[in-house]
Amino acid sequence: MDVKQYMEQLGQRARQSARTLSAAESGIKNRALLAIAETINEQREAIAKANAEDLAAGERSGLDAALLDRLALTPARIDGMIEGLQQVAALPDPVGAISDLKYRPSGIQVGKMRVPLGVVGIIYESRPNVTIEAASLCLKSGNAAILRGGSEAIHSNQALATCIRQGLAAAGLPETAVQVLETTDRAAVGELITMPEYVDVVVPRGGKGLIERISRDATVTVIKHLDGICHVYIDDDADGDKALAIAVNAKAQRFGTCNTMETLLIAESRAEELLPGIAEALQKAGVELRGCPRTRQVLNGAVEASDEDWATEYLAPILSIRVVAGLDAAMNHIAQYSSGHTESIVTENYTKARRFLREVDSSSVMINASTRFADGFEYGLGAEIGISTDKIHARGPVGLEGLTSQKWVVFGDGHIRT
Amino acid sequence: MDVKQYMEQLGQRARQSARTLSAAESGIKNRALLAIAETINEQREAIAKANAEDLAAGERSGLDAALLDRLALTPARIDGMIEGLQQVAALPDPVGAISDLKYRPSGIQVGKMRVPLGVVGIIYESRPNVTIEAASLCLKSGNAAILRGGSEAIHSNQALATCIRQGLAAAGLPETAVQVLETTDRAAVGELITMPEYVDVVVPRGGKGLIERISRDATVTVIKHLDGICHVYIDDDADGDKALAIAVNAKAQRFGTCNTMETLLIAESRAEELLPGIAEALQKAGVELRGCPRTRQVLNGAVEASDEDWATEYLAPILSIRVVAGLDAAMNHIAQYSSGHTESIVTENYTKARRFLREVDSSSVMINASTRFADGFEYGLGAEIGISTDKIHARGPVGLEGLTSQKWVVFGDGHIRT
Incomplete structure (x- = not known):
């Protein structure tokens, strides 16, 4: 199977599971988050082993100390991932909230309901803890996720992906609700950002060069963070x-x-x-x-x-x-x-x-x-997927709400337009 | 001057006037809207003459009856434009509204302020009344506008542009707050949708083919309406x-x-x-x-x-x-x-x-x-620039609020982060 076919398959699965996830009750999503946390705790050894493989490969290929540090899943970082999942489970669920509901002169009642965006693609550097952070925010906000971490973290990310799948399954959610790319082929990124039929929004995290390149080439909407001057x-x-x-x-x-x-x-x-x-x-x-x-x-x-x-x-x-x-x-x-x-x-x-x-x-x-x-935690968002320097949709720190939008809901009683 | 230079000049002027417009008080924006309405009323003859020129050219080039009908600025349509301006003046101003302001544990107060998007580009068919509709919504929402109507309406649009400039000047606002393209060169559209440094969002109105083409080629964010199935x-x-x-x-x-x-x-x-x-x-x-x-x-x-x-x-x-x-x-x-x-x-x-x-x-x-x-008026938006089928930012009918976003505001008293 070539990269294009592989990504299309991921996209189709994500699109399908997005429907289930969008309708999932908060309790079930929280159960999945906590089950992922438990699985990570149980799988500490397997995760550490996979991470050691990545670190060894990184050292062989001459990664500098700062990059190796980001790549490392120390016991403290694993604790951090587990705590992060528990914190996101404890946050209020933005999905389904109805606001501004009012009667119109025609007799219909009109309001707005907060809904997931659908399928979110996240592209990030070789920091495997971001895999869990991104998965938890997408899951809680009812979005299916396709995650593409840096290639140096491939083994660590696959070990974490296993935990995510187990947690999703334990809560009765589709395992394809969060998909972590199994390939390090760079062409996969090019596919991910040009599949608007399967992906609703892409959040690139990393250097300015990467983000500019993705923004330029993407046909999918990009929530981006360029400079902070x-x-x-x-x-x-x-x-x-x-x-x-x-x-x-x-x-x-x-x-x-x-x-x-x-x-x-x-x-x-x-x-x-x-x-x-x-x-x-x-x-x-x-x-x-x-x-x-x-x-x-x-x-x-x-x-x-x-x-x-x-x-x-x-x-x-x-x-x-x-x-x-x-x-x-x-x-x-x-x-x-x-x-x-x-x-x-x-x-x-x-x-x-x-x-x-x-x-x-x-x-x-x-x-x-x-x-x-200027930070999602300081602003009370509870978590942050990034800080947007765009002018539409979400500006500044993007939390769970930034991964949702609002649809209109109309309640009638047989009302027709005259 | 070639099209690229011409569009850059428009873009620079729009970017500059957007700052003034963003800070303009509601009363001044309303005064401009009413002054445009008055000028249109005074200039009925000149508008009708320009429109007759477009209609004659349209007949010569074999436009069908439906297109000619849309192109026509009948006295009733001119009345409609005047009423539309008065209605938009009467709508509440979304800009500057602060919501969700609350104290955080750190002692800072954090909230959101509704702000204009900046510069809005609108591309539409040969319906000159849309020139006034689009101008009024952008103006009221504090955005600078660059308008590109169908080439068959060029004379009508220029006559209306004169009225808009006079109205803006009468209220003390920059005449470049609303700029109507003076060229029918199609290359101008290509420039407009690829100047993210000057244009923040583009709203194409028209056939599906046009909208798909613009979405594909644009590097500026597009608020788009594709099918309504x-x-x-x-x-x-x-x-x-x-x-x-x-x-x-x-x-x-x-x-x-x-x-x-x-x-x-x-x-x-x-x-x-x-x-x-x-x-x-x-x-x-x-x-x-x-x-x-x-x-x-x-x-x-x-x-x-x-x-x-x-x-x-x-x-x-x-x-x-x-x-x-x-x-x-x-x-x-x-x-x-x-x-x-x-x-x-x-x-x-x-x-x-x-x-x-x-x-x-x-x-x-x-x-x-x-x-x-499903309509901006029926939903109580008072006006509508279009209906979005996108999933981020504004979904469904887009009114004044859809032409704004929210920035974060933070009030402190010498607070620092520890």
């Missing part, structure tokens, strides 16, 4: 202590996350007073500073920021700093350079806070809070 | 009078609309009793009946339905009829052949109604109501 703007009317705390936290709490601040904007009127303290704290945390000419006048030792700096997601201990005239200049900078992920203003001024909130077009817009809060 | 299922437990009324209304109230029933499914137990009466009423309304073998046993004179019939949107006085064993067979037929637009069950049985509502995956699912109700 996040800004904090310290306004003329900022509280100095809050500005310092937020700037340092937004940059230095973690360097490699998409909600980390990459550019600090500060009002001219506060630059001399506040920049030295912020710079000192950040440099202590090992952050390299790159600044506009005015920044470099205030801070000795800041490297010159180029135009490219404003457009770069460092994901590293580097921060670009720009002194701006005020709120409008800050919002213009953001409109030009932001990736639409998360921006925060530090101000005590009511009117300026209100304008920033309304006028900045990013998936998260904050007042007096660190950009690091 | 709508079903009514008359269940074993249907009330006979309701079944008759709904079947006749769903098929014969209007033949050419996307929410018209194309296939009637009926439970075996009720076929002999109910089909003859339904057939008689429909034949009186001029409907040709095509049936499965069992239908043809009950109804003399029904043509044989082929497999292709079940998959066809007739948009014409033709109905295919299939006798099924019961609810499950009906839902299987719908899962196989429906286009996901609208389906209705006629039943007095609570459990079967509840199953149909949950298990049928269409943008509108109805109980004891005519499929003809």
Whole structure:
């Protein structure tokens, strides 16, 4: 069987099981999640053995330490997967909720019911714990899933797929509700993203290059996360202590996350007073500073920021700093350079806070809070399949609800249109 | 200037005016809508003259009567455009509404704010009144619009574009908030749907061929409406009078609309009793009946339905009829052949109604109501840019809210993540 046939078979099975899953009661889906958790616990040895195979192959092929670390299913990571499944089982089920139901003048009652998207394809790197995370979110939201993890994790993923199938079967759900690709052939990805008859949405997780390539080639809808070029703007009317705390936290709490601040904007009127303290704290945390000419006048030792700096997601201990005239200049900078992920203003001024909130077009817009809060768990979603930088459907952190949409429901009593 | 440059210029202007429009108060947007209405009223003569030019050219090039009718801006159609603008001005503004705002354990307050999509491109046929309809919905929802009407309507559309610009200017909004293409070059469409840097979403309106082509070639997100293959299922437990009324209304109230029933499914137990009466009423309304073998046993004179019939949107006085064993067979037929637009069950049985509502995956699912109700006005949206058969973002009738999405808003007081 060639890859095209193989993927079509997966697609057909997914489409079929999606109907069953869409109608499955919350209790049955939760039972499956807990059964998968139990099976993983029982199969620790088999999982560790499969993972050791992947790790050995990875070492032979020269994977670097960071990649090997992501690939490893340590006992703690296995515990984490089990806890994750239990947590998702405990979350409220979004499916079937009816809202805005009201009577219309014609006499019919019209409302919206939350429903699964259908079949979700997820493409991710060689982090086998993502297999469980993705499976659990799709399952709970009533979607059939087709999962394609990085090829370096193939044995680990197959071991986990066995646990998933056993858990599904134990709850009486079709084993094809979650299918993990058994091939490492890259052509399979190309098929997955061009089967709109079988796949309703694709969520790519990984590097920007991969996501851009998938978005370009896909005929299936893609929920995508490109850059996180996040800004904090310290306004003329900022509280100095809050500005310092937020700037340092937004940059230095973690360097490699998409909600980390990459550019600090500060009002001219506060630059001399506040920049030295912020710079000192950040440099202590090992952050390299790159600044506009005015920044470099205030801070000795800041490297010159180029135009490219404003457009770069460092994901590293580097921060670009720009002194701006005020709120409008800050919002213009953001409109030009932001990736639409998360921006925060530090101000005590009511009117300026209100304008920033309304006028900045990013998936998260904050007042007096660190950009690091832009996260599904912090927002109370309970879990997160990714953070979308798209403008339609789900923006920002995508949880269970982001894997659903709403259909219209109409209740009549023999009503006809006149 | 070539088409590519021209479209890029339009795109840049739209992107820029989208920021202003997104922040514009409801009162100012409404003032613009009413000013456009007034200008159209004042410019009736100029509009009629431009339209006469299009009609004359259309006659010369041999457009058929139906197309010429759609192209005509009669005084009644001009009145209709003016009323439409006034109605949209009177609708509530979806932009800026904040929902689900709540405190999180960290102390931050998190909610969602409804925001415009940004720049909306609309591609439609030679019906110049759609220019005003599309402009008004985009404007009210805070989106910049790029409109591309059919080439046969170019003079009419330019005359209307003048009115739109005047109305925008009178309200102090940028004239580039709504841009109507001044070229009939087909290459412009190709540019419009491949400029994701300037256009956030494209809504094609027209024939299935056009929409399929645009969906295939677009790199911009498309909100699309393909077929409306709508079903009514008359269940074993249907009330006979309701079944008759709904079947006749769903098929014969209007033949050419996307929410018209194309296939009637009926439970075996009720076929002999109910089909003859339904057939008689429909034949009186001029409907040709095509049936499965069992239908043809009950109804003399029904043509044989082929497999292709079940998959066809007739948009014409033709109905295919299939006798099924019961609810499950009906839902299987719908899962196989429906286009996901609208389906209705006629039943007095609570459990079967509840199953149909949950298990049928269409943008509108109805109980004891005519499929003809699937419409933005009937649902209370006040207006409709189209009906989406997609599964993400907006499903079914798309009104002002469908032209918006939600961003996250976070209120803090110097909060940082620990």
